[in-house]
Amino acid sequence: MSILTNLFGATLRYAKFHRSQYWEPERLQAYRKDLLQKTLIAATRIPFYASRFEGTCDLKDFPGLPCLKRSEVSKLNQSVRSLYPPTASFPSDCSSGSTGMPIEVLFDASHQRGRYAARIRYLRQNGWSPLQRNAWIIYLPERTPDGYLIQSRARLASNFLSIFTDFAEQVAWLRRVDPLFLYTIPSNLEALLDLFEASGQRLPSLKRLFTGGEVLEDDLRSRAHRVLGVEVSDNYGTTEAFLAWECPEGSYHINSEHVLLEVVDEAGRPVAPGKTGKVLVTTLENYLMPLVRYEIGDYAVAAEENCPCGRNLPLLKSIVGRSINFFRLKDGRLVSPWELVVRLKYRPELRQFQIIQETVDRYELHFVAESPLTPESQAQLRRFFHEVLDSDVTVEFMPVEKIPRTPSGKFMTALSRLSDRPRSEQM
Numbered sequence: 001m002s003i004l005t006n007l008f009g010a011t012l013r014y015a016k017f018h019r020s021q022y023w024e025p026e027r028l029q030a031y032r033k034d035l036l037q038k039t040l041i042a043a044t045r046i047p048f049y050a051s052r053f054e055g056t057c058d059l060k061d062f063p064g065l066p067c068l069k070r071s072e073v074s075k076l077n078q079s080v081r082s083l084y085p086p087t088a089s090f091p092s093d094c095s096s097g098s099t100g101m102p103i104e105v106l107f108d109a110s111h112q113r114g115r116y117a118a119r120i121r122y123l124r125q126n127g128w129s130p131l132q133r134n135a136w137i138i139y140l141p142e143r144t145p146d147g148y149l150i151q152s153r154a155r156l157a158s159n160f161l162s163i164f165t166d167f168a169e170q171v172a173w174l175r176r177v178d179p180l181f182l183y184t185i186p187s188n189l190e191a192l193l194d195l196f197e198a199s200g201q202r203l204p205s206l207k208r209l210f211t212g213g214e215v216l217e218d219d220l221r222s223r224a225h226r227v228l229g230v231e232v233s234d235n236y237g238t239t240e241a242f243l244a245w246e247c248p249e250g251s252y253h254i255n256s257e258h259v260l261l262e263v264v265d266e267a268g269r270p271v272a273p274g275k276t277g278k279v280l281v282t283t284l285e286n287y288l289m290p291l292v293r294y295e296i297g298d299y300a301v302a303a304e305e306n307c308p309c310g311r312n313l314p315l316l317k318s319i320v321g322r323s324i325n326f327f328r329l330k331d332g333r334l335v336s337p338w339e340l341v342v343r344l345k346y347r348p349e350l351r352q353f354q355i356i357q358e359t360v361d362r363y364e365l366h367f368v369a370e371s372p373l374t375p376e377s378q379a380q381l382r383r384f385f386h387e388v389l390d391s392d393v394t395v396e397f398m399p400v401e402k403i404p405r406t407p408s409g410k411f412m413t414a415l416s417r418l419s420d421r422p423r424s425e426q427m
């Protein structure tokens with residue numbers, strides 16, 4: 001499907017999302033129920049789900065359905081593909097890159113449009129315009145639908161730069177572009193703020209910052225306001241689906257016409273409002289490869305109150321997701337561990353992991369194993385460290401039962417003992 005057809009579809013869907021966010025809660029709920037029913041019917045056509053659900057696709061059984069683990073996604077993927085000729089091609093969230101067997105989620109046109117529409121809604125409702133200069137410093141996907149969109153003329157007034165660009169170069173680029181809107185991930189924003197603060201420079205036209213991909217700390221938000229003089233609108237988006245976004249009042253609204261989010265305890269039961277639990281995602285618009293009660297690997301605090309903005313999309317109080325420190329190399333350079341995190345994220349052997357920099361040349365990879373780490377996979381993982389960091393760093397593999405959280409409840413995906421964050425935050 002061409003990008004323009006897709007964008008046209010996304011624009012129509014956005015027009016609908018623009019209205020549906022204000023629907024009465026009962027109407028939204030009924031709409032969501034219909035989509036969930038449709039999703040479950042689509043799921044039971046896939047052999048993988050048919051055997052797990054024992055044929056049933058009744059809505060009342062939904063809360064008891066087994067959770068889908070990350071490690072099961074490739075099995076689900078193969079099961080979906082088995083229904084089509086081997087030559088069939090589908091849009092997906094990741095190309096088969098250098099990461100070995102990736103976790104690949106297949107999208108159908110409907111999901112793709114919903115994903116774009118939900119993203120447009122988040123941006124537009126926070127004042128963004130595609131026709132005004134805007135800058136994106138992100139992980140640039142290549143052979144994916146998002147990658148094609150970025151390279152196409154449909155990007156209009158958007159300018160893109162890879163997140164792996166040297167920070168001083170990023171600042172110089174931003175000064176040239178002079179954007180009205182800037183989108184990046186929080187750890188990158190933090191590095192940029194260091195430079196802007198040190199030089200006393202600002203971006204004269206900047207109206208708003210947008211962030212996503214990692215947890216945005218409150219202190220980073222207030223620092224951005226102090227240094228660049230603008231507010232931040234954050235989102236909770238993943239490659240699998242666009243989950244939730246911050247409205248101008250500062251609440252995180254769930255894209256409930258696109259996904260169903262559950263916040264559950266270890267037994268899979270919903271937690272009470274105000275309590276932290278695991279996030280389960282059910283896609284509501286992907287009938288090709290639906291994700292049903294998918295454990296996305298983040299935690300969130302449940303909420304039930306209404307937002308003063310008048311939107312009736314349900315809320316999350318906060319997201320307790322992944323957070324990172326930068327790593328310091330021997331020559332003093334600070335590097336983002338992001339490229340390494342992205343590569344490890346798609347390793348099927350690792351259910352959960354944490355990269356710890358112990359000294360300038362010694363790292364530990366703490367991981368909850370999905371399957372045993374063979375000498376080949378160890379060698380591959382070591383190569384990733386050498387490619388992204390220095391070629392002579394040592395890596396120790398440490399299987400653990402569980403990755404601990406910081407005292408404030410955060411998960412540090414990448415943690416540096418050399419970081420200047422308070423020590424108490426690093427345990």
Ligand SMILES: [Zn+2]
Pocket residue numbers: 247248249250251253307308309310311
């Ligand atoms: Zn709101």
